[in-house]
Amino acid sequence: MSTVVIAPLLVALVTAIATLVTRTNLTVQRAVSLLGGVGYLAAAALLFRSVVLPLGSAGRTIVYQVSGWQAPFGIVLVADPLSAFMVGFASLVSLGALAYSVLYVDAYGQKLSYHTLYHFMVVGVTGSFLTGDIFNLFVWFEVMLMSSYILVLFYSGPEHTRAALNYVVLNLLGSAVMLLAIGGLYATTGTLNMADLAQRLADGSNVAVTPVLGLSAVLFSVFALKAGLVPFQFWVPAAYRAAPAPVTAMLAGVVKKVGVYAIVRLYFTVFAAASLPVSLPFVSGDSVLAFFGPVMFLMATASIVLGGVGAVGRTDLDELLAYSSISQVGFILLPLAVAATAESAAVRTLGVAATLVYAFNHALAKSLLFLASGTVQEAVGTARFDQLGGLARRAPILATGFLLGALTLIGVPPLSGFFGKLLVFQTAAGAFSGSAAGAGAALAVALAGAVLTIAYYTRAWNDAFWGAPGPAVEASLPGRWSGPVEIGAEEGEGTTGSDDFALTGQVTVVLVLALAAVGFGIGFDALYASATAAARAALDTQGYVDAVLGSAAALAGVVG
Amino acid sequence: MQPTPEVVLAVVFLPFVAAALTPAVFRVLGERTAYFAAATALVCFGLVTQLSLAGAHGTVSYEWIPSLGVSLAFYVDGLALLIAFLASGVGVLILTYSGGYMHGEPGQAKYYATLLAFLGSMLGVALASDLISLFVFWELTSLSSFLLIGHYTSESASKYAARKSMLITVSGGLFMLVGFLLLVWASGQALPESTYSLVVLLENADAIREALTASGLLVPALVLVGLGAATKSAQVPFHIWLPNAMEAPTPVSAFLHSATMVKAGVYLVGRLRPLFLSEEAPLLGEWTLLFAILGLATMTVAAILAVSSTDIKELLAYSTASHLGLIVASFGFANEYGAEAGAFHILNHASFKAALFLVAGIVAHEAGTRQISKLSGLRKHLPVTAAIATVASLSMAGIPPFNGFYSKELLFEAAWYAGKEIGGLGYLFPVVAVFGSVFTFLYSVKFASLFFGEENDNLGHVHSPPATMLVPPAILGLLVLGISASATLGLGPETPINAFVGHVYGSVSPGDPHGFSVHFPTELSPYAAMSAVTILVGAALFPFYDRLHDGINALLRGPVRANWWYDGAVEGLSATSVRTIPSVQNGLLRTYATWALASVTVLALGGYAAAGVSLPAFEGFAITLPIFLVLLVAVVGAVAVDIAPSHVAGVLTLSILGFMVAIFYILADAPDLALTQLVVETLVLVIFLLVLNRLPAFYGEVNRSRAARDAVLALAVGATVFVTVLVTTAASPAEPIAGFLAENAGVPAEHPPFFTNAGGGGNIVNVILVDFRAFDTMGEISVVAMTALAILTLIRMRERGETQ
Amino acid sequence: MMGGQPQFVLAAVLGVLFALGTYLVLRRDVVRVVWGITIISQSANVYLVTMGGLSGFAPITGHGGSAESVTDPLVQALVLTAIVIGFGTTALALVLTYRVYEEHGTIDMYELGGHGE
């Protein structure tokens, strides 16, 4: 039954509204919200099962015609392995961050609007992953953005309003630009449906294809803005610091990936269909990707360098993580840049799969790190390095979680992050048969970025977790506080306080995510198989078009 | 004989399992956890011995990531067994020794768990035969040594040392990984299928080498893999992390320097030697150029640095780097003596270096200082220790008849033959080898001399070490004596030690292995002469040791030291970060918007240019007069907003623009839009006025040059929009989807009492909103509802901080 | 039904409107920034409507009536929702401006960015 496609979105939507309606009773509201989070995970799992499993197969594409109107006229939701992969990891991170939120956000805020906004953010993310219609994508972007705006400044304060102002204005510009691009695409091609768009571009007889490159370039900047790529990264550090920890976890873990997903879906599945001679001073080709390959490479390089260099010298753990996020998104984009210009289909698939695996790993690790940082702030009152130190002794479990998160981003095996790095390197190495210079450049960038990653995470670890306890740590954690499980508590005594339950719960969430990073590393085969299926689906334009428009015809028969 | 899979798995994973159990064990056993850990290592040692005695040779493989072609595979051969032997054997001694050394120290559960994981990782490195499996264990050794070096977490020296080792070895590891991937890529070119299996790569060494050479990747692959080995084995200029690593507890240093971590690098060089070095390899191929030079340079530089050391552990640390250089250089030479020297010296170095570190630990622990200047005459208080130290030091110095002499002699032989056959500058090889060895002699003798002579007045009471600390180095000392005896007696290849080294030799040489044996030189060969020169010059220089020490220290300042570069790079990076970021992320929306909009402009215009879009020809105004007039007023309104002298004036002119847009919608036959626009515009006006009421009259005076820059960007954006509108209005796609919507929105002429296949409404726009694209509307009303929530939250959540 | 004829006047008008909006977004006064955003969003809406063609009948049909030569109803539906969303975001931006002023005591972008002059 194709309802499985829309199920995650409906679960999130109903949960959002249910939390709005049940706001008078905090206990009920929390229960509804958590239940919704679990339901979302279940729906995502179901979707994953119907679309991707069994592992190793090519997967399926299931189309859902919202309102019963056939594609391309109505809006369709399309669940292929790519979408299911994205929804799947969004559901993991979002449940973790939600459970953390319940323990973290103050009761008044939860009652007022937090849960509703949180689930609407999930709705927006899910809609963006599933939709097969570019204007509908715009709508879900708006849903996602509106909730993120307000979640960023959920706790008012000078830093927060200032950060939100920049975030909001840049994204409002982005929305206007996106509308412009979508209008332009509709005017040139006469359709809003992605599959139809791909088909019309591939056909080329009924539409003017040449303007599409410029329009898709405009659109690209919107996705780069969402993903926080240089030179659209400006909003990232302040907004990430301002947002409550679980929201930052979602922003960095999931919302950013919507930009990445959109790039994969629209540029590799849809726009790549256009047969269009492209000539630039150094590159030429017959696909829009010939243009976007170098663009993505430049953006990825700039992001890796700026984010990496930026992170090394920050004075605050949150800020360091925010810059790291810029750098890591560069890593996510890098294999796409290689894939865009690669001649061999195997390298293209590998590149897209590398992007997806890296995105997955970053979602897991970065949300974990932001949550850990949030717990540090809640326990100690600050995340400034000059106030921290000695946390490895005072909060060993939390420290272990943080270390695993940092190591997975550094790429230490057998954590899942290692395989992300491995695939990025492999993609670049695979490009040797095409362009040795390009491959060499990509490898050099990736290696430089990897070294920077080690530099800033070792710094964070040394300054926050090792060393003598800083003033704030000494004041708030005088003894040893071990979190959920006591390990080797041979010294000091656990501090007990009213916050203990909440803190313990938060640390548990961090630990669970860390163990997931270990688990997905050791069981990487499953992750890789699904990422490969997703990459194949992303690159199979014809399959996508057939699935969407073909089944539309079949359905028209039923309805008519 | 094929190795038993269970045994191989047990060897590698037993330490990890024990590490996981350590916290629980510690609760029961307390400090006696040391013996639990030592027992674990002993079991591994026993299993390795069993494998070795059974003559195991072959592969054990399990599927891990089949879709990537990666498996959890192990390969048992001489080299693997040697390293596994050393790691587990020295491990037993180190863990036992720790029981005494770590007495009363905090964090022991973590210490033993990490040390066991370290042991397991090293065993994994030794035995792994899949490149990815190898890399996994490789990085785990880096990670566990990071944690061990930083064991005293609150010491800033520990933090510095741990970060340094992590930065250098993990980065090096990543370079090596890229090198591995090049090998895998080449295997894909050379073989039917690309492979991660080391065994397959080694079996097809010639084909792989050819593929690499053909694509010009031989040197890159060699250099990348070499970087991994060099960083791990502390080769110049990456040797700098090793002396700092002495911040770790001494047993860790002993382990790290003798049998684990640094041995991983030389292991890799040995392991890949037959891959890069064919039997008919040129004397001065890429391999030799890279590794012989790197190794000899390290051997010499590190030996000189050891002489400059003021701390016994620092001296030993540089000495380790120097001896690893010796091994790397040996493997670098493309002759059989090189392979023999490397294989034999791995064993010898482990035996004497582990002993010396444990001795250093006893000295530091019992005498309370590690300063060379404060130590002398220790023999009186530590007689057994002194004996061990003497034996081990003489072996390290390369003095016959101790085992260190024989492996060094083989290096001299290799260097001599290489020099002779290459000729000319090739003679630099033996010359440098002798030069470096002189310094080795000097610092080794210096170390031994600490136990002799007059007792230093500054030394307080020196305790006797406990048995747990004395027995392990004693065993190592006996091992040194045993190997020395075997070599000096000139026993044949079939004796256990020689047979064992012979197996190792087989692993690191291309072609068929042959038996291994050494014997005491009985005639004056050139290389025996080299040894003699080394010892004579060393002995002659020893009286001037302090002057040499001071002189080297005087020379080693600033950029001459690799540390200067490391610290400069790390601090420079940090300073760059601190300096540049505030000017990039300067908090000014103006900067952010400028970059973002300029990028959009560049992307868009670049896109149009790259696709060769041509602007349409002018075909008339294509617009009715009323629309033209309305648009004109709208533009005038917008201009007025830009130059509005006050907020109120601006809001009012903004409304003019809004209402003009509404009229435009009427003229464009969009009645719904016009109605909505009118009402919304009114609401916006009211809200604007309500909010403005609360805001101060700040308008920000316009700076001329800034305004000019902004105007340029504004014009660029305007031009982009102009081009976009022109290009897209000129396009006329066939059959836009709107046609279908218009046709199906209404009530069909013939219709059943209930239908879903048509909109059923006359207002097509509304039918689209509630039916065709009701899903969009669903999202839109969510946004509207969230706006309300947003404003509620903004106003009500004020004064509520995140951390309360 | 769709464009087909290049709209030079509209292109020029929209170009000017976007340029004016951009200029406002770069100003120091937060209120002007909000105006800039408003102008840009409005212009984007106008652009979309333009895509629907400027000549034709309003997209209203009777029962069983013909849908011939109406202006493109799709873009009108899109713009209708865009207008409502635009209202929401403008309101949000304004209230945010007010809160910024409350928190910082200024609506000067330079002072907000820590570059007080």
Add this chain to the structure above:
Amino acid sequence: MSGRELDNRPYDYEGDRRTTVISRTVTRIVVPLILLTAVSLLLQGHNLPGGGFIGAVLTAAAFVLIYVIFGLEYVQTDVLRMSPDGDGHSPVGAYRWLFGGGLALAVLSGLTPILFGYEFLTQGVWFFKHVPLYEEFEVASAFFFDLGVYATVVGALLTVAAEVGTE
């Protein structure tokens, strides 16, 4: 007066809203008319210009007009007969129920077809012929969705207006 002082001064509804008799009278006449128009726009939206969005913004506009002319307090206590809720704010609670309910209605109207085997948000039309007074009578399920849209937008806009107004 600095911003902070401005912010802290007590809000004087009576003093601020010295409206004339004429404007009050006009409003009393105009507002019902606007509301009537709004409702008819909502109802006829499927066939003639109008619909949930437009009806809603017009309804909200009518209320805002009353706010402007009479002041918030008057509307809330006298027109809507509500008492300000606990934390001294406007009856935003009620508006929240309105937009919450509107969203719920819209989603429910979308979910209903799923029960009958149609896709989410599938809209149907019932035609009843030979109905007294009307020759033909048409009921579109889309109306319920539109009603949800209407309630959501009215609720949200009034929340915005009330929150901004009380500040």
